[in-house]
Each structure stands twice: as C-alpha cells, then as structure tokens.
Amino acid sequence: MSTAYDPDNIFAKILRGEIPAHKVYEDDDTLAFMDVMPQAEGHTLVIPKTPSRGLLDADPAVLARLIAVAQRVGRAVKTAFEADGLTVFQYNEPAGGQTVFHLHVHLVPRREGVSLTRHEGGMADNAVLADHAERIRKALKEA
Template identity: 60%
Template sequence: MNSGGYDSNNIFGKILRGEIPAHEVYEDENTLVFMDVMPQAEGHVLVVPKAASRNILDADPATLGPLIAIVQKVAIAVQEAFDADGVTIMQFNEAPAGQSVFHLHFHVIPRREGLPLRPHSGMMEDGAILAANAAKIKEALAG
C-alpha cells in the first residue's frame, strides 16, 4: 500500500524537467538514465521512467516493460564499461523498504569481486568523475 501519491517536485521529477542538472547517460521517449551523485560503486547509475510513478506499486504496467528493457541494456553496458564481475540492480518501494526519492527508479551498480558497496551517504561524488564515468557508459552503449 502506498503511503502517499506522486509528488512531481521530487528531485527526479526536477531532473526530468531540466530544473536540476544531472550527468545523463541515456535517454529515449520513455526513460532517462543518469549517474547517481552518491554512488555506492564506480559507475552507479539510476534508471527512471519519464512517466509519473511513485514506485513500482503504482506504476502503469505499460511503463514497466520498456523500463526493464533499458535496465537490462544499461546493466550490460555498465558491466562492460567498468570491467565488472557482476551487476547489482536494486529497486525500493516506500520508506520502510529503503526508498528515499519517491519517483520509480532502479539502481544499476557494477560490482567487483570482494569489494563491498559504499554507503549511500550524503557525500556527493566529484562532478568530473561522474562525467568521466557517464562517458564510459555512453561509449559502451554505443558499441
């Protein structure tokens, strides 16, 4: 059960409207992919639908098919771009489950054997590093 409706003033809504900058990796008519500014590993990206959805619990099923296809495409690209051993994909629904931004999104995080995830803290990554990582993923997507 949702604890509230969709609020278009969430940070991802603002990014989608161009009100807040983001290091974009991929965009199509339904989806935007951008770097997480507090990455848990090098190459951590967020995949968000352009459709207004608080989370997977209220998303239009027609949104989910194209969205998960992009999650897969991006997961393959980040694994290649960062020569990762695997990829963690996470999606949270409501605050008790760990959701902190109430716009449906998937975390796609390249993983290396033996390296734990960093905390998803208030420490923002340097913009130049995010831009370089975005470029690596874009290159893998283009290849």
C-alpha cells in the first residue's frame, strides 16, 4: 500500500474547484465545508490547502493553522446548531478509519442522548447542506 499523497483525491479536487462543496470558511491555508455524508446536522470538515495525506506526514506549521481554524469553525458549528457539545474526529490510514487520504478534521455538533448516524449513510440533500453552511457562516460572522 502506498502512503504517498494522491493529488486526485476528492478533497484535492474540491480545492481545485473540480468538485463543488458547500463552503463555510476559507483562508489562504485552509478550507472548511459541509460533509456530504453527515453523521449529524452541521457535520463540517476542515482541510489544509497544503497537500498532506494525514496527521503523521503533515508539516507542524500546517497542523497549527489547521487546528486553529478547526477551533474557530467548531465554535461556530456548535453555536449554529445549538449543540450541547462537539465531537472532533481525525483518522489516519485505512486501519485508523481514514477513507479520503487528504488530512481532514471532522467537526460534529452533538446533542445529549442523540446518536450519530453512519458516515456511509448516503448523501445529504443539497438544499439542506446549503442551509447548514449558511447557518455556520452566519455564526462565524457573529463570533
């Protein structure tokens, strides 16, 4: 199994504008957008623009910028969905649960007593994702 970065992964294609995404935040170093197979309403992904397969091969400076944005967007996600908490996932390599081999952080708003759905549960409705993205962008502006 190769552990090299694949520039044709779906997140690299999103970064190049080849695949659309419901963006919630973007700066020179990072992009945050809605997960198309959400485990809960508001499930958001944050990725670096620098090619990195995962946590273990990423430049520490890239990680620092990524986690700072994940924190900022995570606060907005929690606010936008009036969540009781926030689950943060970050997977590395197939045995660690990673399926897209571009470093990414999952931000999932949580409510007490509500279980997550399966990540492979199917694509969410585009209109719903657009609404969720707008809610998070609004919360970011108000922060």
